[in-house]
Amino acid sequence: MENQDLQYLEIEGTRYKTMLTKKFQSRKAWIPANPYNIVSYIPGTVREIFVEVGQEVGPGDDIMVLQAMKMRNLVKSEVYGTIRKINIQSNETIPKGFLMIVIEPDEDDENIENIDIQSLEDLNPLIE
Amino acid sequence: MSLKRKTLDLLKRREKVLKGGGDEAIEKQAAMGKMTARERVIALLDKDSFQEYDLFVEHDAKDFGMDKKVLHGDGVITGTGKIGGKPICIFAQDFTVAGGSLGLMHARKITKIMDHAMKMRVPLIGINDSGGARVQEGVNSLAGYGEIFYRNTLASGVIPQISVILGPCAGGAVYSPALTDYVFVVDQISKMFITGPEVIKTVLGEEISMEDLGGAKVHSTITGNAHFYSESEVECFEQIKTLMSYIPWNNSVKSVNLTPQRPKIEKKIEDIVPADATQPYDIREVIRSITDGSHFFEVHELWAANIVIGYGRLNGQTVGFVANQPLVLAGVLDVDSSNKAARFIRFCDAFNIPLVTLVDLPGYLPGVDQEHAGVIRHGAKVLYAFSEASVPKMTVIIRKAYGGGYIAMNSRHLNADFVFAWPGAEIAVMGPEGAANIIFRKEIQTAENPEEMRQIKINEYKEKFANPYVAAAKGYIDSVIQPEETRDFLIHALEVSKGKTEIRPPKKHGVPPF
Numbered sequence: 001m002e003n004q005d006l007q008y009l010e011i012e013g014t015r016y017k018t019m020l021t022k023k024f025q026s027r028k029a030w031i032p033a034n035p036y037n038i039v040s041y042i043p044g045t046v047r048e049i050f051v052e053v054g055q056e057v058g059p060g061d062d063i064m065v066l067q068a069m070k071m072r073n074l075v076k077s078e079v080y081g082t083i084r085k086i087n088i089q090s091n092e093t094i095p096k097g098f099l100m101i102v103i104e105p106d107e108d109d110e111n112i113e114n115i116d117i118q119s120l121e122d123l124n125p126l127i128e
Numbered sequence: 129m130s131l132k133r134k135t136l137d138l139l140k141r142r143e144k145v146l147k148g149g150g151d152e153a154i155e156k157q158a159a160m161g162k163m164t165a166r167e168r169v170i171a172l173l174d175k176d177s178f179q180e181y182d183l184f185v186e187h188d189a190k191d192f193g194m195d196k197k198v199l200h201g202d203g204v205i206t207g208t209g210k211i212g213g214k215p216i217c218i219f220a221q222d223f224t225v226a227g228g229s230l231g232l233m234h235a236r237k238i239t240k241i242m243d244h245a246m247k248m249r250v251p252l253i254g255i256n257d258s259g260g261a262r263v264q265e266g267v268n269s270l271a272g273y274g275e276i277f278y279r280n281t282l283a284s285g286v287i288p289q290i291s292v293i294l295g296p297c298a299g300g301a302v303y304s305p306a307l308t309d310y311v312f313v314v315d316q317i318s319k320m321f322i323t324g325p326e327v328i329k330t331v332l333g334e335e336i337s338m339e340d341l342g343g344a345k346v347h348s349t350i351t352g353n354a355h356f357y358s359e360s361e362v363e364c365f366e367q368i369k370t371l372m373s374y375i376p377w378n379n380s381v382k383s384v385n386l387t388p389q390r391p392k393i394e395k396k397i398e399d400i401v402p403a404d405a406t407q408p409y410d411i412r413e414v415i416r417s418i419t420d421g422s423h424f425f426e427v428h429e430l431w432a433a434n435i436v437i438g439y440g441r442l443n444g445q446t447v448g449f450v451a452n453q454p455l456v457l458a459g460v461l462d463v464d465s466s467n468k469a470a471r472f473i474r475f476c477d478a479f480n481i482p483l484v485t486l487v488d489l490p491g492y493l494p495g496v497d498q499e500h501a502g503v504i505r506h507g508a509k510v511l512y513a514f515s516e517a518s519v520p521k522m523t524v525i526i527r528k529a530y531g532g533g534y535i536a537m538n539s540r541h542l543n544a545d546f547v548f549a550w551p552g553a554e555i556a557v558m559g560p561e562g563a564a565n566i567i568f569r570k571e572i573q574t575a576e577n578p579e580e581m582r583q584i585k586i587n588e589y590k591e592k593f594a595n596p597y598v599a600a601a602k603g604y605i606d607s608v609i610q611p612e613e614t615r616d617f618l619i620h621a622l623e624v625s626k627g628k629t630e631i632r633p634p635k636k637h638g639v640p641p642f
């Protein structure tokens with residue numbers, strides 16, 4: 001059995017002394033989806049980047065092509081904004097969950113109120 | 129030619145084929161730390177009990193130079209033999225012959241012995257050690273796999289099917305073990321995956337070794353695809369023999385009864401379990417204090433350890449135990465433990481093995497990951513399996529039994545035959561802390577000292593509900609028993625359940641939340 005140390009697990013207000021499994025301890029905190037951060041949903045290779053830093057984009061605009069599982073996946077913007085950062089290069093192979101492109105929201109975009117952009121960007125440890 | 133000469137000719141032919149892939153290939157197999165297919169069969173079965181069939185089967189593939197290749201036995205050994213004096217059917221893929229690759233005739237040998245096992249209603253053991261499909265045979269080799277899977281499915285619940293992974297078992301081939309009842313793996317030898325490291329690297333750019341992707345440890349601790357883990361092939365064969373001693377030969381008979389033995393009491397049963405429901409203990413100690421000779425053969429020991437499943441004997445008769453494990457994750461039900469328990473319950477029910485459920489759980493594991501992984505559907509499998517089971521079903525509530533977890537763990541409401549509870553059992557919708565916070569929210573909030581009030585209310589709730597008598601008053605529990613009476617009550621329950629019959633409405637099959 002993994003991890004002989006007894007720790008605490010709280011369930012409905014009661015703290016139980018017990019062993020925690022590796023799987024339980026390595027759970028990832030849930031992060032709400034943020035359409036301003038374009039993250040790879042599958043590992044793959046960047047085939048094309050259609051945008052540049054400073055370029056304005058809107059919903060439906062082509063952003064890039066991520067090739068994975070032999071398929072070229074066209075990634076489109078869901079939001080209005082300006083490209084603030086591009087963390088990828090053409091033909092670069094990237095892992096799953098990689099923050100590829102960051103869009104800066106337009107100030108008058110109503111979605112923005114619900115999303116904490118700063119803190120979400122910090123979540124990707126792969127960005128310098 | 130005289131018969132004598134013809135017999136000599138037979139012996140010569142036999143000798144040639146028995147060498148499998150030849151000396152060089154056998155040496156290679158040994159260098160990998162592996163026994164040959166024939167050595168394995170002989171090591172597993174009772175002495176001198178193995179008879180081999182289809183020794184002279186040959187492939188008839190012509191393409192890609194196959195017409196010039198002689199593959200002895202077409203890379204698989206099939207036959208019948210005995211384990212513990214009782215007949216079984218067996219096949220063992222021979223890695224020394226074309227890497228144990230599966231062509232049409234190889235598959236036909238396997239399906240023939242499977243058909244035989246089904247006709248004779250005896251267990252089937254498959255030893256897998258194969259590089260996969262024989263590419264030169266194209267769709268014929270895929271056909272072979274499909275014919276095996278179909279038979280695995282039809283045999284499910286009729287005869288026990290055991291898969292032993294003693295080498296690679298990759299691609300479509302792994303679906304045969306996945307369809308069988310028990311999968312055995314050996315450290316450094318077993319490798320199972322759908323897509324191998326090479327493909328993963330090419331397609332996804334992720335680099336991983338075979339061992340880390342689908343080795344014995346991975347499948348026995350992370351995926352749960354393997355039920356039994358061992359360090360060597362010899363240890364693995366011992367595990368198989370032990371398993372076979374507990375389970376019946378087919379679905380129309382019961383397990384063999386052994387001479388009853390008293391448990392070896394080292395610690396009094398009531399001293400194993402702390403009175404405080406938040407303190408851990410090893411539920412397996414409780415099981416061992418109940419079973420004959422204190423033997424307990426655990427299934428899936430290394431995976432989802434928050435629930436414990438396995439076999440023991442009560443008064444000589446095999447029973448299947450399903451028990452929450454307070455030592456790990458407080459014994460909660462979650463996605464993995466639900467899957468683990470549900471499949472075991474269905475195996476026991478299919479093969480006439482009575483179920484003993486030991487309950488001590490705080491409920492389900494909270495978390496976004498659990499909800500998003502579909503714990504609703506997976507948790508429902510436990511309810512389904514217990515409700516569906518028509519073998520004798522006994523439950524002992526050891527300590528806490530809260531909320532949906534109480535219902536799921538073979539409660540009276542799912543038609544358990546006997547429900548017993550220890551005097552320290554707490555049967556309630558949730559633990560006293562959570563319940564007090566909800567019921568007495570106002571009183572606690574408006575109190576001069578809320579913390580003090582909370583404690584008072586928690587104690588009040590504990591006194592009223594944290595006992596077995598509220599449930600006993602409704603007949604949800606048949607008897608509140610002393611811990612030391614547990615074994616006797618279970619044995620009695622088993623004895624009086626011998627003629628149990630339940631008539632259910634006819635149906636083709638149910639639709640469990642797979």
